[in-house]
Amino acid sequence: MTLRLRYVAGVSPAKWLRAWADRRPDLPIEALRVEQADQLADLVAGEADVAFVRLPVEADGLHMIPLWEEIAVAVLPKDHPLADAEALTLDDLAADPLAPAQPDTAMTVELVAAGTGHAILPHGVARLHHRRDVVAVPITDAAPTRIALVWRVERDDADIQDFVGVVRGRTARSSRGEADEAEAEAAPAPAKGSKGGTGGTSAASKGGASAASKGGKSTKSTEGGKGTHRKGSKGGRPASARTGRAVRKKGGRGR
DSSP: OOEEEEEETTOOOHHHHHHHHHHOTTSOEEEEEEOGGGTTHHHHTTSOSEEEEESOOOOTTEEEEEEEEEOEEEEEETTSTTTTOSOBOTGGGTTSOBOOOOSSHHHHHHHHHTTSOBEEEEHHHHHHTOOTTEEEEEBTTSOOEEEEEEEEGGGOSHHHHHHHHHHHTOOTTOOHHHHHHHHHHHSOOOOOOOTTSSOOOOOOOTTOOOOOBTTBOOEEEOGGGOOEEEOBOGGGOBOOOSSSSOOBOTTSOBO
16 A cells, blocks of 8 residues: 655655655655646545646645745846846737747757747746756746645545654654644643532641630631631631631731
8 A cells, every 4th residue: 555646846845745755664656746737636536546747727625835935037048148147027028029838848958948938937846947057046926826735535544644753743642533632631620629519628738737726726717818816716616707818906916
């Protein structure tokens, strides 16, 4: 069994293939380069499982993750007057003819080299078909193209998600399910109520025992956020407090 990958000309999947081989040696990848005109053919026919494509494509029945943008470049003969420019605009090229476009991009570049005109290509495609007798110059105001990862909706399974994770840089130990689990574990647990369900109980800190008062046991009040010791009333009932602060007499002793 293999994972069948197709990638459009101009994409270099080598780093993801290496990462996949390390992560999933049990499932080899069959990777084939395709021309842009045929970039969806194997996927739609069920002969490929996942593909790198150049947008736009017909997305019905596909899951799609847009990835990176490609700048447009002008491919010119090496002896062209604009060949030494660091960058160009479309206006710079307006007076220069376009080379006749061919189904095979390599042939289009060959026609450029022969002096028939220039070609405008995505940078990745121009790099793929680089020759010593042509140059590629960035075009600052040409629309970029974008690469996306696509797969069929009915083929969305654990193997596909593993490959998506490799492309998106997720580690082998991370997945969508584990991420949800981690979020659940990180959520604060509900506070446990005391016996009878009316609130939590607090333990007295070490060394914080209260002294017994005349006529009753002392109680610890936590009202207002400060614990204060109060003398009990007759019969051992705790004295009521309006606030959590100790009230002092003029002599300085607490009541």
